[in-house]
Amino acid sequence: MAVFSDRELPLFPEAREPADAAARVQRMEELFDMLTQALDETPERIATDAALIRAARDLSAYQSGGEWLIDYQLDELGLLPASLKRGVLSQDGLYDLLCSPEVEAALAETQAGPEQAE
DSSP states (O other): OOOOOTTTSSSOTTOOOHHHHHHHHHHHHHHHHHHHHHHHHOGGGGGTOHHHHHHHHHHHHHHHTSHHHHHHHHHHTTOSOTTSOOGGGSTTHHHHHHTSHHHHHHHHHHHHOGGGGO
């Protein structure tokens, strides 16, 4: 796997392995799709289904922890595989999903009592 210079990754020089990012994007994309489908079909499940609550927490951490921005930057530089599904990297997709009332409520409940979502 190629190693990239600071010039190629100006904001996040610690992100040197696009293969790691591709695997992370694939996992986050699966969670994004699962949560989006639940929101479209059975939004009331989001607050009670442990897998959906976990997906919401993982996606929220992905967005707020900086990994989303690293992956977005790698994608913008053309360093992620063209075949990789990347809806989770859309500018507004993840934000809009996490800001939906159902997901916000589920995240707020898990912050109040995280042991319930385990």
